[in-house]
Amino acid sequence: MKALVTVAEVATVEDEFEIDGNAIDERYLEYDLNEWDDYAVEEAVQLSEDGLVDEVVAVTIGPERSEETIRMALAKGADRAVRIWDDSFDGLLDVAAKTEVLQAVVEDEQPDLILSGVQTGDAMFGATGVSLAAAIDYPWAAVVNDLEFDGEIASVHRELEGGVEELTDVETPAVLTIQTGINKPRYASLRGIRQAQQKEIAQKTLADLGLDGVESELELTEMYEPEVESDATVFEGSAEETAGELANVLREKGVAQ
Template sequence: MEILVCVKRVPDAAENEIVVEGGALRADDLVYSVNEWDNYAVEEAIQIVEREGGSVTVVTVGDGDSEEVLRREMAMGANQGLLLSDPAFAGADGLGLATILAAAVRKGTYDLVLTGALADDGAAQVGGMLAALLDWPFASLVNSIEVKGGLLRVGREIEGGTQEVSEIDLPCVLSIQTGINEPRYVGLRGIRKVASVELPVLDAAALGVAPPPARVRRVDYFVPPAGAGADMLTGTTAELAGQLVGLLKAKGGLK
């Protein structure tokens, strides 16, 4: 099975102090890593290929710095990386990114495309848009995958913690939820092994694509003002219950 996994280089929230200046994040000294959800998608692709055979390609849209996330995922076990890079791609919104990725998918012969459920912007829209542009079936928030011949049996958690199981024809696009697996450790030896591997780079001309003008533009970042602190209740169980009822009544929650 030939699998393409879309990954993204994002600021590492655990390693950075987020500072907003002039309506944008201050980029000085930011530490970057692969998007967490994408990491689970790559691990799932590797596990599928280990069971079923085939290869895993990781792809990203970005500049030369984005090579680091491709190499990281190749050190993890992906077979090859693909960088989509062109000044025309700068500032692309969700639809623009999906258009670029769709052109890359059409250049290959992929049976399955995986994306993370969402990335740093939290929009969770590229996977669905990509499937629509390819006219392929799509499932979101997937937390289990079983290959059954020419189709997949996929599970996804829906409202209320209920598990939904569906069968979906190949080729298809799936967005992967965290917790579907445990991404494997990437050691220094693996990173060194792929450090000098030449990565193919495709620009707008090579892809034959011109991303549509961005219809969504980020205009500001800000930290919401802190609200009132929590009311900490103390006492016995009966006293706590009485205090809670009193607070609910005072705030209009109970009459």
């Protein structure tokens, strides 16, 4: 049983930042393993530790910079990695483009279980996992926050809105999109980090995957900071002064009376 985990390196933005054209100025970005994918990696590694999965392969679409991030997935227990990049990738890769690339990887790898974070923290499309499932004709379940797997059937909880969970059975091979909170992602151990240096990261281009090129039909044409419509009364001064003013307001509202 082989598990494929899609991982993405995402950019997080500092509180204060500037926009340069249609992108955030590089100086204000930090790169990290996508939060949702961290949980997906952990889930796959736990299945491997439980003996239900023989091999965990991490796949990412990302430039050379993202090797550091995918190595984190290896340090946490993934067995090997595949990194896809092509010089033709620029701007926004839409869901269809990512799906096409990942579909080619699935054809190479033939995984039995694919785990994918619910969304990425930067583009926030939240659609790649289910789109991939449709493209490769695997059953799927989206927004999974609990997984019991017997080697054939994945019994999952899907986290709906309003504190309700839907219980669903999905037959493998399958794609599951993983929600935060499903487990407690581990920190990479020093030993894990050392071992990760020896693990394989296969680099592939579109041509290596047998693709001529992928096209995004979505074009990002504008980026701006949303207007802040705050009409909050903001207290100024030292912590003692602001806390004092807030305390007065709270007392007026009858708090702690």
